[in-house]
Amino acid sequence: MYDLAVAALETATLRGATYADVRVMHLRQRDLTTKNGQVGTLAQSESIGMGVRVLANGAWGFASSDRLTREGVSACAAQAVSIAKASALAKRGEVMMVDEDAYVDSWQSPFRKDPFEIPLESQLSLLLAADAEMRHIKGITLTETGMQFRKIDSWFASSIGSRIHQRKLITGCGIAATAFQGDEIQKRSYPNSFGGQHALEGYELVESLELLKHAPRVGEEAAALHSAAQCPERTGTLILGGSQLGLQIHESVGHPIELDRVLGQEANFAGTSFLTLDQLNKLRYGSDFVNVVADARLEHGPGLGTFAYDDEGVPAQCTDIIKDGQFRGYLSNRETAHLIGLKRSSGTMRTESWNRLPIIRMTNISLKPGTWGFDDLIADTDDAILMETNRSWSIDDRRYQFQFSTELGWEIKGGKKTRMLKNPSYSGITTEFWNSCDAICSGDHWILWGTPNCGKGQPMQTMGTGHGAAPARFRNVKIGSAFADQ
């Protein structure tokens, strides 16, 4: 593959590019789903092609092609240069990039069992068995299960001399039960919504989830929600389960720290950010308990934001985002790092596929664990609502005001879980919310959750991100407004 990549680099340079990088990518995916005891989707796909990004006349151009011949890749590189020169017709300055070393390396994400080698019959058999366990529960009207496997090879080559091959294996799996009764639809998912848990792992992830053990509970909870009390509307104490807290981190920390967004580059689509450059090292983002990192290194865990190098050839790093409550860092790339005084990119350029331009993306944006045992946290809480598993999520285009609802709530009274609540929701302002955090559970309860469906960019790109979180407690939160006055 490097031969083709180098041919593209040579063409780009000959045509006038002052910098060029190339990604040849081969993506393989398998999707299996069931619904109500029947096989739903059963599909496999592969896609291979090349993307060429160039700087010419001080401006960017990008072209991609699936024609992987010497003629095809040279034409693609020439097109990228031609586009860059057109970009220069509407530029306001020269693009500058901070320095980066050249790397020659090969890396593969670790896994124990290759899901593409596991017999399909056993994969479907497991899903159909879990589906059946949920359908046995009275009141369940829809059951859904699914597995998704991806194997992504990328060969990166740049005009500064990098040659980096990476192979990532990604697994996702989950189940859900829905109950329609009267004028309500209630749903429970396991281990998370968005198709379950997703990680940079092999089939061992599926096996670790113990679907058959959890399926009856999932069904029972979905049915039981119909007789549960409505979550009250009030301002009070909130405890978030880990997966919901992961999405809270994604929306109210991960997106606002994207430096391209802060600089207005996403203003037309994804929006901007309240974290203007003057806030760095000054803003009190959260309480003293709140420590957030952006960590793409394997030692952080097998997250959807884990890699060895980003798609700009920069090694994976760990960056402090919030330290002891103070705002400390952004997600940057080689083009933007110098604007916040950095001499090096934080390594967050990622692309969905060979036909998309790398853009600044979340890696693993994680809340560091605290010290509380979960049972101790509940016992320490006199009056609260515990919310688990996301149902809806929304935040404004500068990332101030948010509202989330979850599938299930539990009333906490006198240090004990008392009764189930349906239709729980909460809302708030980002910094007020994080400053109200007064307890975070320990590493024993910390899970690196995968969010597989983060959309950003034009043309839209879908990216997987990781969010480590343990359950945490927040005070004086507005609860229940999603269902108020309906």
Next chain:
Amino acid sequence: MSPSPKPRKASAGTSTASSPQLLSAHELRRIIDTVLRLAKSAGADETEVHVDETADSLTRFANNAIHQNVAERGLNVSIRTVVDSRTARATTNRLDEDSLRAAIDASLSLAHSQPKDPHMLPLPGKQRYPEVQRFAKDTAALTPEQRARAVRRACDLAIQNGQVAAGIFASGLQQSALGNSRGLFAAYRETHSEFSITMQETPAASWAKANASSVSGFDPQELVQRASEKAHTAVDARELPPGRYTVILEPAAVLDLVGFLFYDFSATALQDKRSCLNGRMGKPLFGKNIFITDDAYHPLQLGTPFDGEGMPRQRVLLVDRGVPKNLVYSRASAKSAGKKPTGHGFALPNEYGEAPMNLVFAGGDSSLEKMVGSTDRGLLVTRLWYIREVDPYEKVMTGMTRDGLFLVENGKVSTAVRNFRFNQSILEMLRNVEQLGKAVRATGEEAFEMVVPAMKVRDFHFSEVTKF
């Protein structure tokens, strides 16, 4: 999301030749015939082949300059085999015979791995498709330089007005062909173009966007001018308390909200009991001024005239005088409901069935100006953002206003207002529509393009306010 129609005859010949970037109809047929031949020799009982080809370009700008500028070209061959009442799909973008053979083998292997489906239908035979023409040569030939010059004009106006421009100018062409081992063949090609502009004047912003088959279908500079004027008006926003307000929703705001309703018109969604129309079909649900049709052949629509199995798309009256009358059906859901398929099925195998993708709301005789003029106190909404479902049966949606929210008092726009969060049932909203404007092709960011009018709606529920 919503492609556009074109009959077999047109897609097979005339406009195809004008574009050197796409394969000819003859080449598409050759790929399909090759796959059908290879699949038969590999043991498939039946085979269906989709070929989708795209050549798209997008110029993106921010801070009054182009910062991203991309082009892509790709072609996928997607193969569904059927063997012994089992089916599965495999997709590749490699066209050599070995790769096509590997995809066929993968599809067969997946198919063999599952239990038999006693309800599986045989593939459909030959079909006839209405003729449509949605391929514009000027759009197919649009260059990066032409897009850059239009962007430059937008940025110059922003600088002249003390504002900051961000947006996109995109154009492209695509084609889809579908053939199967029972002789069905359908093909379609289209061009598409889009311009979107956000004008920022600290601390405010406003937005305008257009999308059409032909780049001559909109004037980028007119959109830039409109967004610029609204951004300037929005600078001094005041905060109002949350509550229920009369709202005047511009077409993009209507589109992005009601777009969440239409998967509920899938027959499969009702069979799965995940539709808000369960128990509500044939009963008054919306106001009597609400008429909704799915019509792939409407002159303002784009999209293939056939569905994922190659069935011709039918015009379907979904809502008549506020009453949900009809659903859309794939072949499978039609059979289980004792109905005829309407040509809205997704490519098989899938668990979602079908959905209407070419929605047309009937408009009225009002206009934004008349709506504002007739409003004592209300809010004019440019656009909605980050809309998500809170209650799937009552269809309560949450989201934010964005890029221009204005107070209307005594028939005039009086001031800009800080953005609100809403929690609003779409069902209730469509019962509270007081006026409808002319239906136009609208485009937003949350839903696929539709033909919708502006709406004046009473008692729209805003629950919280944000900081800008």
